[in-house]
Amino acid sequence: QVRLVESGGGLVQPGGSLRLSCVVSGRTLTNYAMGWFRQAPGKEREFVVCMDWTGTSTVYADSVKGRFTFSRDNTKNTRYLEMSSLKPEDAAVYYCAVPLARSGRCTGSAYDYDYWGQGTQVTVSP
Secondary structure, three states: OOEEEEEOOEEEOOOOOEEEEEEEEOOOHHHOOEEEEEEOOOOOOEEEEEEOOOOOOEEEOOOOOOOEEEEEEHHHOEEEEEEOOOOHHHOEEEEEEEOOOOOOOOOOOHHHOOEEOOOEEEEEOO
């Protein structure tokens, strides 16, 4: 059974930083793409960043480009989302997700992902 667990969310002031983690069990992440999405209250789930299965192709949403960094640690079967220069509009529940199929490409469509974590709340407020 594939399970994803996000952590690292919290309250941060504008301009601050957070590092989110996504630990995956039941699957070796080395062969799978992964995406991060976020959802603010009253809004649809929004693409943040994705990485293909090789780890060589990463695509960021324009809204986070230059501020967020997606990294991976295959030895820990974990992916990270480093967020800096946070803005109030970054506040949301952040989710990591992986597809069912191996060797996937980087895709920003939530429909391409089959397994999701429970989410971690990020609040950006003075």
